[in-house]
Amino acid sequence: GESVGLHLPxxxxxxxxxxxxxxxxxxxxxxxxxxYKQESGKGPQFIIDIRSNMDKRQGQRVTVLLNKTVKHLxxxxxxxxxxxxxxxxxxxxxxxxxxxxxxxxRVLVKP
Amino acid sequence: ETGVxxxxxxxxxxxxxxxxxxxxxxxxxxxxxxxxxxxxxxxxFIFQYYREEENGRGNFPPRFSGLQFPNYSSELNVNxxxxxxxxxxxxxxxxxxxxxxNEQFFGPGTRLTVL
Numbered sequence: 278g279e280s281v282g283l284h285l286p287x288x289x290x291x292x293x294x295x296x297x298x299x300x301x302x303x304x305x306x307x308x309x310x311x312x313y314k315q316e317s318g319k320g321p322q323f324i325i326d327i328r329s330n331m332d333k334r335q336g337q338r339v340t341v342l343l344n345k346t347v348k349h350l351x352x353x354x355x356x357x358x359x360x361x362x363x364x365x366x367x368x369x370x371x372x373x374x375x376x377x378x379x380x381x382x383r384v385l386v387k388p
Numbered sequence: 389e390t391g392v393x394x395x396x397x398x399x400x401x402x403x404x405x406x407x408x409x410x411x412x413x414x415x416x417x418x419x420x421x422x423x424x425x426x427x428x429x430x431x432x433f434i435f436q437y438y439r440e441e442e443n444g445r446g447n448f449p450p451r452f453s454g455l456q457f458p459n460y461s462s463e464l465n466v467n468x469x470x471x472x473x474x475x476x477x478x479x480x481x482x483x484x485x486x487x488x489x490n491e492q493f494f495g496p497g498t499r500l501t502v503l
Contacts, residue, residue, distance in 0.1 A: 285428060313494075320390070320478050320494030321431065366430050373444040374419065374482060374490060378430030 285364060287383040296354040300367035300379045303348065307369035310343060311376065312352045316363045324352070324365075354384075362386045390414060392481050392495035400501045401469050409464045409498045413481030419443070420462040421492060422454060425476040437462055438484040466500075474502045 290296045302310065308329045313321035327334045327341045327350075334341050340353040350367050364383050368376040391414040401407050413420050419438045423431035433446035437456035451467040460481075466473055476499050480492035 311491075318496070320392075320480075320496050322390075322494070323491055326491070368430075373436065374421065374484060374492070375433045375436060375444050375446070376421070376423075376431075376480075376492065377433065378423075381428075381430050 285381045285383045287385060289385045289387060290357050291387050292359060293356055296357045296384055298352045298365050298382045298384065300350040301348055302350060302369045304369055304371050305348065307371045309370040310350050311368045312341060313366045313368060314363045315366065321366060357386050359386050359388065390493035390495065392479060392493050394479055394495040394498050396498060398499045400503065402503050403469055403471060405469050406467045407469060407500060409477050411462045411479035411495055413460045414493050417481040417483050418460050419482045419484030420456055420460065421480045422464045423478040423480065425478055431478055469502045471502050474500060
């Protein structure tokens with residue numbers, strides 16, 4: 278299948294443990310931040326988003342934290358499962374509906 | 389699955405040739421955005437079409453052009469292909485308009501290889 282990221286930073290996590298993926302963004306004018314998951318051979322899949330006037334948002338097994346002071350975004354995945362193995366991208370949206378993506382983090386879940 | 393389809397899945401071209409990639413948006417969506425994803429990197433915004441008009445463009449040369457049709461499907465055209473154009477080309481559909489943000493749904497991409 279398609280190899281999304283050959284030289285990406287990699288997070289290895291034991292199945293059942295929690296994962297934390299970090300992202301630094303650049304544009305203080307961005308009003309939305311989004312996390313995407315990309316599996317081999319597929320396009321990015323929406324996970325969760327957060328508006329710039331919030332600092333935390335929770336979904337099913339995922340939590341996004343936003344620290345605007347240091348322009349930092351994180352994604353926490355609870356009880357990581359083998360199906361969570363993928364490349365994760367953060368993206369920021371400023372003017373219009375254009376997304377600016379970060380470089381990505383590969384998550385490998387060990388059984 | 390997102391309901392966004394792209395064709396072809398894979399394509400091999402040689403330098404200097406032209407290529408057309410196609411995208412069918414999700415039902416009800418009127419906006420299509422195109423992204424280029426080089427191996428090992430995040431997607432880079434090329435341009436966006438809203439109701440058949442270009443609605444924003446990233447830092448790509450004019451040889452990257454596009455169209456959106458009345459049914460909101462879209463084409464990406466690249467002329468005078470260069471080796472560095474080898475990448476995965478993604479389209480994403482969304483419902484545009486007067487709201488500040490609408491979720492973008494990505495297709496599976498077209499892998500273009502330029503030899």
